[in-house]
Amino acid sequence: MAKIKKIAKIIGVLLLLGFMVLIVLFYRMSTPKSSKEISKTFSEGEATVLIEKATFNNFNYRVLKTKIEVDTTLTTLVFVHGSIGSAMDFKSYLIDEELNKKANLIAYDRVGYGIYQTGNVQASIQFEVELLENLIKDLNPKNTILVGYSYGGPIALASKKDYKKIMLLAPAVYSKVEPMPWGLNFYKWKATRWVMPEVWKAASKEKLGHKADLLKFENNWADTPSNIISIHGNKDWIVPFGNSIYLEQKFPKQQFELVTLNNAGHGLVWSNFNEIKKQLLQQLN
Structure with missing residues (x-):
């Protein structure tokens, strides 16, 4: 014994x-990477990535750009990350030589996910759209492509300007198929919430409010004047493939294209970089 x-x-x-x-x-x-750490990461490669601090409605956030000044002869790709996420989710795209030759590239930390006001996520699609449109207010929409990944998808789609294209990567746009993982209880329970990093608290808050927030927008997705391409893995259990099927049913065929990645999960921005890059280049040519 x-x-x-x-x-x-x-x-x-x-x-x-x-x-x-x-x-x-x-x-x-x-923990969000410091700007110094990001600078060091990019300095190891050949691409130049500039780090700027931007402000919107008294909220500070970080912006990554590949050019000091936007080349107006080129299309601008604007990347919107999901939850949890950051501008660094698109590192491979920002440093890609071929993409940099053909486009200006911009990515940013959404409020609550970067080094400024970490955790203070607003959990509002409308707020995110207003911030995005403020960030790109000097760009010509007809020469701009929005790329929204996961929870960045509805943010890009909710902007009603007429863009050159809106590209959605595994977009979370349909409330009825929104999964609610058991792990959210760690945020709900005060006894365990303290264990969670601030960005995870932010993601949990956004997740819990996302389904109700989508109801304000999802019946009006087809009002978007831009042409849409949605790239989605049919093995995605975090943001189910049904989200893109829903959009396909909402839009006219000439306005919407669905690209299915067989056996791909929610990490497609990393695991299927080559396929996504190919689609981006097609939009730029």
Whole structure:
């Protein structure tokens, strides 16, 4: 019996240590990178990426650009990240030589996910649209392509300007297929909320309000004047493929194109970079 208790005690200690290590790793991976760290990351490659601080309605946020001044002879790609996410989700696109030759590239940290006011997410599609439109107010919409990933999808789609194209990557646009993971309880329960990094709290807050917020927009998606292309993996369980099927049913065939990535999950911006880049280049040519 004493031997069993000793073994149980050792196992308990190991589990506790393992849990503590996971928490530390969890925090390190979730903490937004400083601008200094980002600069160092990009300095190791050949692409030039400029980091700027922008302000909207007294909220500060970070913007990454590939050119000091927008080349008006080129199309501008504007990337909108999801939840959890950051401008660095699009690192591979920002540093891609071929894309940089053909376009201006801009990505930004949505409020609550970057180094400024971390965790203070507004959980409002309307707020996000207004921030996006303020960021690109000096760009010609007809020479601008919005690229919205995951929760960035409805933000791009809700902007009613006539863009050259709106590209959606696994967009979360339909409330009826919005999954609510059990892990959200860690945010709901005050006893466990303190364990969560600020950006995860922000993502949880946005997730919990997203379904209701979508109801204000989803019946009007077809009012968008822009042509739409949606790229979605048919094995995506985080933002189900049904979101893009829903959009396909909403839009006229000449306005909407669905590109299905077989066996792809929600991480398609990384795992299917080549396919997405190919689609981007097609829009730029």
